[in-house]
Amino acid sequence: MKPDTLSESGYRVTEDADLSRHNSFRVPARAQWLIEVDDARALPEVFELGAVKSSPVLVLGEGSNVLLTRGWPGVVLVPAMRGIRILEDRGDAALVRVGAGENWNEFVHWSLGRGFAGLENLILIPGSVGAAPIQNIGAYGVEVREFIATVEAFDRRTGQYVRIDNATCTFAYRDSVFKRDPDRFVVTAVEFLLPRSRELVLDYAGVRDELVAMNIDDPNHAAVAEAVMRLRLRKLPNPAQIGNAGSFFKNPVVPAALADALLRANPALPCWPATDGNRKLSAAWLVDAAGFKGAREGDAGVSERHALVLVNHGNATGAQIHALAHHIIDAVDARYGIRLEPEPRIV
Numbered sequence: 001m002k003p004d005t006l007s008e009s010g011y012r013v014t015e016d017a018d019l020s021r022h023n024s025f026r027v028p029a030r031a032q033w034l035i036e037v038d039d040a041r042a043l044p045e046v047f048e049l050g051a052v053k054s055s056p057v058l059v060l061g062e063g064s065n066v067l068l069t070r071g072w073p074g075v076v077l078v079p080a081m082r083g084i085r086i087l088e089d090r091g092d093a094a095l096v097r098v099g100a101g102e103n104w105n106e107f108v109h110w111s112l113g114r115g116f117a118g119l120e121n122l123i124l125i126p127g128s129v130g131a132a133p134i135q136n137i138g139a140y141g142v143e144v145r146e147f148i149a150t151v152e153a154f155d156r157r158t159g160q161y162v163r164i165d166n167a168t169c170t171f172a173y174r175d176s177v178f179k180r181d182p183d184r185f186v187v188t189a190v191e192f193l194l195p196r197s198r199e200l201v202l203d204y205a206g207v208r209d210e211l212v213a214m215n216i217d218d219p220n221h222a223a224v225a226e227a228v229m230r231l232r233l234r235k236l237p238n239p240a241q242i243g244n245a246g247s248f249f250k251n252p253v254v255p256a257a258l259a260d261a262l263l264r265a266n267p268a269l270p271c272w273p274a275t276d277g278n279r280k281l282s283a284a285w286l287v288d289a290a291g292f293k294g295a296r297e298g299d300a301g302v303s304e305r306h307a308l309v310l311v312n313h314g315n316a317t318g319a320q321i322h323a324l325a326h327h328i329i330d331a332v333d334a335r336y337g338i339r340l341e342p343e344p345r346i347v
C-alpha cells in the first residue's frame with residue numbers, strides 16, 4: 001500500500017500514524033496504517049488492499065468514546081464522508097441524509113438553524129454523525145434513535161452496501177446492533193427524520209432549573225439547547241483541556257428487587273425506571289460513594305467535577321487509565337455488589 005494522498009481514489013493513506021490526536025483521552029498510540037475514506041464508493045477497493053486484508057481493521061470516528069490501551073497493529077479506518085442533504089421535505093418533517101464524517105454537534109446546530117426540532121437535548125455531544133447510532137447517543141432525556149430512519153453502511157462480512165432500518169438497529173440504552181457486532185459494519189451515512197415541531201423534553205434533572213436561572217419561563221427549542229449547553233459545560237470536563245471520553249461507565253440496569261434492596265441500604269442512590277420493569281442506577285453516585293471522585297493514580301484520574309468521567313491529567317497511558325477503571329469496578333463491586341461496565345470501546 002502506498003502511503004500518500006490518493007484523493008482521486010476517495011481515500012487517503014498514512015503509514016505509522018500518530019493516534020494521539022485521534023482519541024479524546026489523548027493517550028499515546030500509533031497505528032501501522034491510517035486510512036481516511038472520503039467517498040463511501042471506495043470501500044470495496046479499500047477492503048481489497050493487501051494491508052487491509054492481512055491485518056486487523058479498527059473503525060474510528062473522532063475517537064471520543066474509545067480507550068486505546070496499546071498501539072494498533074493494523075489499519076485504522078476513519079469514515080470521513082461529508083455532506084448534509086434534505087432528501088425529502090414532507091412539510092411537518094424532513095428526511096435528512098448526513099455523511100458519517102460530519103461532526104455531530106455541527107449537525108445539531110444545522111438542524112436547529114433550519115427550524116427542525118428535537119436534537120436540542122443532544123447538543124454538544126462530541127464525535128461524528130457515523131458514530132451516533134453505534135451506542136445510540138443520548139442525553140437529557142432524549143436518545144438519537146428517536147430520529148434515525150435508516151443507517152447506511154458497508155457490510156464487511158459480505159462486501160455489500162446495506163440500508164438498515166430503525167427496527168433492525170435494535171437500539172437500546174447505549175446499545176445497538178452495531179455495538180454488539182463491532183467489526184461488521186462501516187457506517188457511511190445516517191438518514192434522520194427531523195420534525196419541525198415537537199414537544200420539549202424538560203424533565204431531566206437540572207433542565208428546568210437552568211431555564212429559570214436563564215430567566216426563561218416560556219422556553220423554545222433554542223432555549224433548551226442553551227440550557228443543555230450550560231449544564232454540560234459546567235458538569236463535564238472539556239476534552240480540549242483534559243483528556244476524557246465522557247462517562248466511562250454505563251449506568252447499571254438491574255432487576256427491581258435488587259434496586260429496592262440497594263435503596264433500602266442507600267436511600268440517596270439515584271434510581272430511574274428502565275425497560276422491562278428494571279431500574280437504572282447512577283454509576284456516578286456509586287463511584288463517588290466508593291470514594292473515587294477526584295482520585296488519582298499517576299496521571300490517570302477521576303474528574304473532580306464528575307465521578308463518572310475518567311481523565312488523563314497529562315501523560316497517562318491508556319493501560320494506566322484501564323487499570324484505574326478496573327480498581328473502580330472492583331471497589332464498587334466489593335461495596336455494592338454491582339459490576340460496572342465500561343461505556344467506551346476498550347481497544
Ligand code: FAD
Nearest residue numbers: 059061062063064065126127128130131137138187245246
Ligand atoms: P469513536 O470514539 O471514534 O468510536 C466509538 C465507537 O464507534 C467505536 O467502537 C468505533 O469503532 C465505532 N464507530 C465510530 N464511527 C463509526 C462508523 N462510521 N462506522 C462504524 N463504527 C463506527 N455519549 C453519549 O451518548 N451521551 C453523552 O452525553 C456523551 N457525552 C460525552 C461527553 C464527552 C466530554 C465525551 C468526550 C464523550 C461523550 N459521549 C457521550 C461519548 C461520545 O461522544 C459518543 O459515543 C460519540 O458518538 C462518539 O463519536 P466518535 O466519532 O468520537 O466515535
Ligand code: EPU
Nearest residue numbers: 139140246247249250251270282284285288305306307308
Ligand atoms: N452524581 C454523583 N456524583 C457525581 C456526579 C453525579 O453522585 O460526581 C449523581 C447525582 O446524583 C446526579 C446523578 O449522579 O444527579 C446523575 O448525574 P448526571 O445527571 O450527570 O448523569 P449521569 O447519569 O452521570 C448520564 C449519561 C451522560 C449524559 C447525562 C445527561 C450515562 C453513562 N451517562 O450521565 O452521557 O450526558 O446522563 O443525560 O448514561 C456519556 O455517555 O459519555 C455521557 C456523558
